[in-house]
Amino acid sequence: MAETMTVRVSRQTHRRLVDLASSRRETMDETVRRARRALRQGAMARGLAADLRPEEKDWLDAHPA
Structure with missing residues (x-):
């Protein structure tokens, strides 16, 4: 097993993680x-679904010389 560390979470979150893993x-x-x-x-996915910025639109609409 890889080296481990401790992460503090609430008891409720821990219980939910245990239940989910189980x-x-x-x-x-x-x-x-x-x-x-x-x-x-x-x-x-949210980043890909976002509207393009003006400079991105310009770059995509550029035509080679």
Whole structure:
């Protein structure tokens, strides 16, 4: 197993993580890694769905000389 660290969370959050990991038949570490990845993917998706900035539109509409 990789080196570990302690992360402080509320008791309620800990219980929910334990329940989630158990229901998925995963370790707590696997569940937290999946949650982190899902958050990153969500942030990327929101960024991709956002309107383009003017300079991005200009760049995409540029035609080679």
